[in-house]
Amino acid sequence: MIDARLTILENLRIAPNVNILRYEAPKEYKNIRAGQFVEIKSWGLHFPFLRRPMSVFEYEEKYFSVMIKIAGEGTRQMYEAKAGDKHFVLGPLGKPFNTDEGEEFSVLLGAGVGAAPMLLLEKELKKKTKSFQTFLAAQTKNELVSDFFTESIISTDDGSAGFHGNILQCFEANRKNFQKKKIKIYACGPLAFLKAAQEYALKNKIHCELSLETTMGCGFGICMGCAVEASDKKIYDSEFKGMYLACLDGPCIDARKIKL
Amino acid sequence: MNEIKNIGVDLGRGLKPKNRVLVASGTFAYGKEASPLLDLKKLGGIVTKAISKEPRFGNKPERIVEVTGGLLNAIGLQNVGMKKFVLEKLPFLRETGASIIVNVVGWKIQDFVDVVKFLNDYKGIDGYEINLSCPNVEELGATFCDDSRTVKKITSALRKTTKRHLMIKLSPNTNRISNEAKIAEGEGADSLSVINTVVAMAVNVWNRKPKIKNITGGLSGPAIKPIALAKVYECYKAVKIPIVGIGGMMNTQDVFEFFLAGAQAVQIGTANFIYPDISEKIADEIPEFAGKLKVEDLKKYIGSLQT
Numbered sequence: 424m425i426d427a428r429l430t431i432l433e434n435l436r437i438a439p440n441v442n443i444l445r446y447e448a449p450k451e452y453k454n455i456r457a458g459q460f461v462e463i464k465s466w467g468l469h470f471p472f473l474r475r476p477m478s479v480f481e482y483e484e485k486y487f488s489v490m491i492k493i494a495g496e497g498t499r500q501m502y503e504a505k506a507g508d509k510h511f512v513l514g515p516l517g518k519p520f521n522t523d524e525g526e527e528f529s530v531l532l533g534a535g536v537g538a539a540p541m542l543l544l545e546k547e548l549k550k551k552t553k554s555f556q557t558f559l560a561a562q563t564k565n566e567l568v569s570d571f572f573t574e575s576i577i578s579t580d581d582g583s584a585g586f587h588g589n590i591l592q593c594f595e596a597n598r599k600n601f602q603k604k605k606i607k608i609y610a611c612g613p614l615a616f617l618k619a620a621q622e623y624a625l626k627n628k629i630h631c632e633l634s635l636e637t638t639m640g641c642g643f644g645i646c647m648g649c650a651v652e653a654s655d656k657k658i659y660d661s662e663f664k665g666m667y668l669a670c671l672d673g674p675c676i677d678a679r680k681i682k683l
Numbered sequence: 684m685n686e687i688k689n690i691g692v693d694l695g696r697g698l699k700p701k702n703r704v705l706v707a708s709g710t711f712a713y714g715k716e717a718s719p720l721l722d723l724k725k726l727g728g729i730v731t732k733a734i735s736k737e738p739r740f741g742n743k744p745e746r747i748v749e750v751t752g753g754l755l756n757a758i759g760l761q762n763v764g765m766k767k768f769v770l771e772k773l774p775f776l777r778e779t780g781a782s783i784i785v786n787v788v789g790w791k792i793q794d795f796v797d798v799v800k801f802l803n804d805y806k807g808i809d810g811y812e813i814n815l816s817c818p819n820v821e822e823l824g825a826t827f828c829d830d831s832r833t834v835k836k837i838t839s840a841l842r843k844t845t846k847r848h849l850m851i852k853l854s855p856n857t858n859r860i861s862n863e864a865k866i867a868e869g870e871g872a873d874s875l876s877v878i879n880t881v882v883a884m885a886v887n888v889w890n891r892k893p894k895i896k897n898i899t900g901g902l903s904g905p906a907i908k909p910i911a912l913a914k915v916y917e918c919y920k921a922v923k924i925p926i927v928g929i930g931g932m933m934n935t936q937d938v939f940e941f942f943l944a945g946a947q948a949v950q951i952g953t954a955n956f957i958y959p960d961i962s963e964k965i966a967d968e969i970p971e972f973a974g975k976l977k978v979e980d981l982k983k984y985i986g987s988l989q990t
Contacts, residue, residue, distance in 0.1 A: 424719055426959055464957060467935060468905050470751040474957060513720075513959065555772035633761035640747045640754065641956035645734075646709075647758045665740035666761060671716075 424643065425451045426513040431506050438565040441536075442502050443480060445488040446512060455482050456519030458611075458634055459544035461489065462642035463501065465510040471497040476639045477598050478611070478674075479515065479541035481571070489570065490539040516642050520632055520675045522547050526607035529555035532620060534590045537612025538568050540634055540675075544609060545572065556601065560590035560612075591619055607632065614683065621678040631678040637669040644671045652682040662676040687970045688980035691727070692947050694925050698781040698810040698848035700727030700948060703981070704938070704966040707929050708733055708786035708812060708852075708951035709758065713772040714720040716777055721960035725967065726767045730876075730950060731772070733814050734802075735787075737971050738764030742820055748885045748894040752932070753904025754953055755885050757897030760788055765798050765862050769805050777807035784850065788814040792833075794839050794854035799844045809849030813841060815863075835870055842871035850927060851917070852876040855907075860914050862897040867942035876927040876950060878914045904953040905931045912944050919945025919986055933961070935968040939976070945986040 435443040459504030462474035475497045477489035486636060491501050504510070520540065522529075528646040529548055530655050531607050548555045557575040561567045564583035569575045577585030578593035586593040592610070610620040611634035640648030649669035657680035667673065705728035711717060717735065735875040741761025747756045763771065769786075784818045785808050789795040799811055811828050813832055834851065841849055853860055857958040864875055880901025885894040893899075911930020918926050928946030932938050933954045941949050951962045954974045958964075969981075978984045 426720060468752060468957075471749065472751070472753060472904060472957070473749045511958075638745055638747060640756075641959075643720070643959070645712045645959075646747065646756070646956050647712065647741065647761050648756065650741060650744050650746055650758075650761070654742060665738075666743075 424514055425449060426511065428509045430510045431504055431508045431510065432569065434504055437568060440493040440502070441566050443488050443493050443568075444491060444501060444504060445481070445486045448482065448485060448487045451542055451653060452482065452515055453488055454580055455479060455487065455515045455521070455543070457547050457650070458520040458540045459515040459517050460642070460674060461512050461514030461516060462639070463489070463512050465508065466497070466500055466505060471495075471500070473640060474511070474513065474642065476503070476642050476670075478634065480539045480542055490536050492536045492566070496547060517670055517674045518672065518676070520544055520547075520634070522551060522553070524607060524630065526605050526630060527554075528601050528604035528606050529553055529596065529629050530601070530606055530608045531555060531557040532590050532594065532608060532610045532612070533557065534560045534610075534612025534616040535562070537567070537610070537616065537634070540611050541609070542571060554628075556597075558590055558594055558597075560593065560667070563679075564600075573660055590616065606630070610634070610678075618683045621683060622677050629659055632675055632679050633681075634670040635674040635676060635681075637674075642670050644668060654680055654682045687978070689809045689982040692925075692971065694848060694850075694927070694947065696808075696810070698782060698784070698850075702727040702966045702969065703942075703948040704962055704969070705782070705784070705927065705950045706731055706955060706962050707950035708814065709756075710952040710955050711864065712833070713768075713776065715775045717959055718779075721963040725963040726779075726781040726807070727948065728784055728811050729779065729965065730769075730784045730786050731776070731778060732762050732766050733760050733786045733788040734762050734765050734798060734871060735760060735789060735882035736765055736797050738762065738767060740787040741811070743896050745895045746897075748886055748900070750883075750902070750906065751908035752955070753902055755883055755895060755900040755902055756880065756969070757895050757900035759897070765801050769802070773805060773807060783807055784807040784810045784812050784848075786814050786852070787814040790934045792837055795837055796840050796844050799841055803845055803847070808847065810844065810850055810873070812843070812850040812852050814852050815839065815854065831862055833868055838867045838870035838872050839935045841894040848873045850874045850876050852879055853914075854879050855910055855914050856882045861917045865920045868924050872924060874910050874925040874927055874947075875918055875922065876929055877946075878911045878930050880906075881910060903931065905933055908937060908940075912940060915941055916944040916988065932965075935965050935972045937967050938965055938969070939972060939984070942981065942985045943988050945988070947985060965967070
């Protein structure tokens with residue numbers, strides 16, 4: 424991982440509140456994995472103060488990108504950034520998705536900005552000749568980034584495109600298509616969605632890996648601010664007790680290991 | 684350009700950092716985590732995460748929240764405990780080439796003594812920083828930490844327990860920090876680190892909840908620099924033992940402000956989260972900045988505030 428001042432090559436406005444920022448890619452990003460993130464700062468020491476963690480969306484040799492949905496002052500400033508601006512970017516960070524777990528079929532659930540790690544994940548699964556289906560969801564049609572994906576099943580909360588309902592309902596509606604396969608779910612999105620995905624996976628005994636959504640301080644393990652509780656022993660019998668750190672033990676982590 | 688004198692500092696009783704820039708406890712974990720991002724050898728010293736007798740899980744989320752010009756934290760003193768520390772963390776720290784100061788925390792006086800006694804048997808520890816000011820842990824409460832009598836009892840007990848350097852970390856959340864400073868000096872402390880975080884709060888007007896689980900937390904970052912400077916100055920005037928300044932430094936000029944107020948050395952904390960190599964950069968920049976101030980001997984600049 425390195426910290427570098429990187430130039431913005433392009434700011435693609437997807438919606439009035441969603442954009443893709445493409446940065447020049449340092450050579451150190453060559454082996455970046457799906458599910459890893461970067462910590463970005465483009466402001467002074469007033470407010471915002473800390474960096475913001477963003478999953479990496481695209482990686483090509485010359486650039487990588489992050490996906491932003493405006494949620495506050497930091498993301499608002501990142502939405503308004505211009506090509507040519509330079510941002511401090513620390514990365515790649517975190518534990519990526521584990522694509523070596525022997526499932527027959529992968530289900531990618533990218534809710535809202537949770538779509539971010541799914542593009543690289545598709546790439547990795549394709550390389551390993553693993554079959555998969557990507558589901559993408561947004562509140563409304565214009566926030567979808569499905570154009571970046573070759574074939575995704577989409578859903579919108581307001582029904583403006585695709586399935587009318589949330590991503591899990593959409594998955595349930597399509598479930599019959601992968602009935603007899605040993606499935607693994609990869610889930611990324613807002614905390615409420617992660618909780619629902621975790622509950623769904625545990626209830627249906629489906630293996631599931633989550634990309635955690637937490638407040639982060641440093642993003643690389645020195646502040647211990649991004650703690651996530653380990654689950655009760657009756658859910659997952661591991662020796663580990665206490666707190667995981669989302670930036671070191673995650674963000675990608677087995678859904679059974681944690682209490683959300 | 685002539686060599687600047689006294690880049691390094693002798694803080695007493697064997698603690699002689701090669702330069703006056705250390706990294707603060709709780710902001711650098713156990714050293715290894717940040718090692719890919721900066722050259723630890725360039726640091727004067729590393730103060731470890733607070734080590735307690737037994738391992739601690741720390742507080743439940745939310746532990747931190749960003750505020751204007753800083754950060755509120757209630758991590759809850761999560762640490763691996765003294766036994767795992769010496770087995771798993773100390774070996775790496777020994778090899779860094781920086782002075783190693785272990786921050787020690789306890790819940791009773793005996794806890795502090797037990798930890799220091801245990802650590803005494805291990806090489807590579809150049810001193811102990813005693814965490815007497817802990818706004819983030821429920822069991823401790825304000826009275827224990829901020830009580831002058833506690834400072835007296837703990838410093839006295841620890842002075843009897845170790846020949847190593849004892850740095851007492853003082854809280855700003857007291858009426859008069861110079862009282863605690865004088866008491867610590869009187870009981871044999873070798874130095875004081877000033878200040879720990881400031882008790883503070885952040886609330887959400889929409890859901891009517893505090894933004895961190897612990898309700899209050901410790902404020903750090905640029906927002907507290909003016910407070911820290913005042914406390915450093917107050918202590919500098921009150922005692923003869925060295926003061927190590929902590930509080931909101933983000934760059935080399937900030938560090939010189941603390942030198943001016945009387946700090947012999949500084950600890951960089953929250954800045955590490957935002958600029959991982961900032962402490963190395965600052966250490967590198969000190970000679971040049973001294974040159975700009977036409978300072979040939981750092982020792983002569985320290986405490987030279989003209990009042």
